[in-house]
Amino acid sequence: MAVSQELLAELKETIGSVPCFDDPKMLLAKSRDYYWYSPILKQDLDQCQGQLLVRPETEDDVIAVAAACARLRIPLTLRGGGTCNYGQCVPLEGGVIMEMTKLDRVLEISDGRVVCEAGARIERVEKAVAETGQMLTMFPSTKRFATMGGFLAGGSGGIGSLRHGVLRDDGNVSYVRVVTVEPEPKIVELSGRDIQLVQHAYGTNGIITQMDFKLRPATDWRHSIVLFDGYVSALNAALTAHAEGIDCYLLSVVDRRFSPYYRRLSDHFPKDHDALFAMVAPKDFARFEALVTGHGGVVALDMSHQEITVAHLPPAWECGWNHTTLQALKSEPSVWTYSQVSYPQPFDRSLIPGQMARFGDEVYWHHEIAMMGGQLQVFAIPLVRWSDEARIREINDSFEKIDGCTVFDPHVVTIEDGGMKTIDTSQVDFKRRADPRGLMNPGKTRGWRPEMAE
Ligand SMILES: Cc1cc2nc3c(=O)[nH]c(=O)nc-3n(C[C@H](O)[C@H](O)[C@H](O)COP(=O)(O)OP(=O)(O)OC[C@H]3O[C@@H](n4cnc5c(N)ncnc54)[C@H](O)[C@@H]3O)c2cc1C
Numbered sequence: 485m486a487v488s489q490e491l492l493a494e495l496k497e498t499i500g501s502v503p504c505f506d507d508p509k510m511l512l513a514k515s516r517d518y519y520w521y522s523p524i525l526k527q528d529l530d531q532c533q534g535q536l537l538v539r540p541e542t543e544d545d546v547i548a549v550a551a552a553c554a555r556l557r558i559p560l561t562l563r564g565g566g567t568c569n570y571g572q573c574v575p576l577e578g579g580v581i582m583e584m585t586k587l588d589r590v591l592e593i594s595d596g597r598v599v600c601e602a603g604a605r606i607e608r609v610e611k612a613v614a615e616t617g618q619m620l621t622m623f624p625s626t627k628r629f630a631t632m633g634g635f636l637a638g639g640s641g642g643i644g645s646l647r648h649g650v651l652r653d654d655g656n657v658s659y660v661r662v663v664t665v666e667p668e669p670k671i672v673e674l675s676g677r678d679i680q681l682v683q684h685a686y687g688t689n690g691i692i693t694q695m696d697f698k699l700r701p702a703t704d705w706r707h708s709i710v711l712f713d714g715y716v717s718a719l720n721a722a723l724t725a726h727a728e729g730i731d732c733y734l735l736s737v738v739d740r741r742f743s744p745y746y747r748r749l750s751d752h753f754p755k756d757h758d759a760l761f762a763m764v765a766p767k768d769f770a771r772f773e774a775l776v777t778g779h780g781g782v783v784a785l786d787m788s789h790q791e792i793t794v795a796h797l798p799p800a801w802e803c804g805w806n807h808t809t810l811q812a813l814k815s816e817p818s819v820w821t822y823s824q825v826s827y828p829q830p831f832d833r834s835l836i837p838g839q840m841a842r843f844g845d846e847v848y849w850h851h852e853i854a855m856m857g858g859q860l861q862v863f864a865i866p867l868v869r870w871s872d873e874a875r876i877r878e879i880n881d882s883f884e885k886i887d888g889c890t891v892f893d894p895h896v897v898t899i900e901d902g903g904m905k906t907i908d909t910s911q912v913d914f915k916r917r918a919d920p921r922g923l924m925n926p927g928k929t930r931g932w933r934p935e936m937a938e
Pocket of ligand 1: 517518561562563564565566567568569572573584593602603623624625626630631632633634635636637638639640641642643652685686687688690691692693805810891925
């Protein structure tokens with residue numbers, strides 16, 4: 485479904501000085517995210533493309549675009565850094581792509597909280613808050629390019645979730661300012677639990693222009709790699725370090741079979757050992773080392789961020805979460821895809837040897853230790869050898885039916901078929917207020933049907 489050139493011309497005229505781009509190569513690039521991790525999405529989405537890119541610089545620009553899209557009934561897909569991987573940024577029905585990255589001001593930093601514009605890159609916000617001796621409670625491993633608003637609307641958690649829970653846990657984000665998509669857009673301010681109305685809503689129900697984020701005191705984490713003779717020993721060491729309250733910000737357990745893909749770390753992550761990538765507070769490093777040694781581990785690398793940068797090695801946060809998948813896909817793009825698995829609470833570690841045995845060389849393992857809802861939450865982002873769609877579905881089904889896990893399916897485009905599983909009616913109700921004509925990122929939520937549009 486494409487919008488007519490006449491309508492697009494009228495939109496351009498209406499929005500006046502808001503920067504617009506229609507170079508085909510640029511439009512193609514800005515219609516992409518990391519959906520190609522999934523051969524299924526690659527096939528489904530490669531043809532989808534927006535027709536006009538707009539890059540607002542102020543909230544007034546955003547309002548002008550929102551009003552014009554609503555009046556002319558033009559689909560509108562929002563874009564931050566474009567690093568999400570469920571095709572969230574891919575316009576399924578053409579229309580306008582609004583890239584938010586020029587709304588990038590850090591507005592206020594106080595003790596424990598930063599307020600910024602939604603298009604600010606996460607790393608930029610980090611640098612600003614570092615000047616006050618603070619850091620974000622969490623960030624995705626894509627923080628160099630990802631934006632604050634994109635993280636809230638498309639992400640779930642990341643580095644730091646080990647200590648501070650996931651995005652939707654209380655207090656990590658407690659204020660969001662949203663522009664509605666109507667002929668006369670409104671500003672809606674959400675606070676407290678209400679931020680969940682737009683969290684992980686894929687930009688389907690309002691344009692986030694400002695938000696806050698919780699801060700914690702900055703720590704000069706030690707970036708460590710600990711090697712183990714067995715995967716389960718590495719996982720047990722990570723779980724024990726967490727249970728004993730060792731001050732860590734990241735604990736990622738990575739199967740030895742990933743080692744050839746971690747090329748820059750070939751001296752520190754050999755193929756005959758499984759690895760625990762950790763970020764550990766300097767004050768607790770001696771305790772950490774004693775604990776991992778007690779589990780049979782050997783510390784193969786221990787550097788500050790400054791040291792690791794000088795050594796041209798990747799920081800630990802680029803060795804876990806979905807960066808594991810990226811390492812493999814960079815080397816062997818047509819061989820691999822992946823899954824995202826959430827284990828039931830409380831975590832039953834006896835599931836792991838069975839899962840490893842069930843799939844052998846078809847699945848390489850990687851686990852993340854996190855907190856969710858105040859409880860230990862273990863996630864896996866395993867690498868899965870690509871054969872065909874039926875086999876991927878079979879593997880994901882087995883995680884759910886045999887192991888009782890929940891799969892955040894990265895081979896589908898809707899919020900519900902991915903992680904949420906059910907339609908969040910409160911998000912749909914909010915969409916009635918914030919996008920009553922149903923123009924935002926069409927096709928990404930099953931909760932909205934075309935006949936619901938005003
Ligand atoms: C290698 C790799 C590692 C990753 N690691 C993590 C991780 O650790 N944790 C994690 O949660 N995710 C992770 N992701 C997914 C993604 O990188 C993050 O969620 C990231 O924060 C998305 O930010 P972005 O600015 O790139 O958002 P985009 O990809 O641009 O957008 C994400 C969604 O938000 C919507 N959106 C963007 N801006 C706004 C706005 N202002 N208002 C409303 N909606 C908006 C978009 O329409 C889209 O649906 C990873 C992805 C890759 C490829």
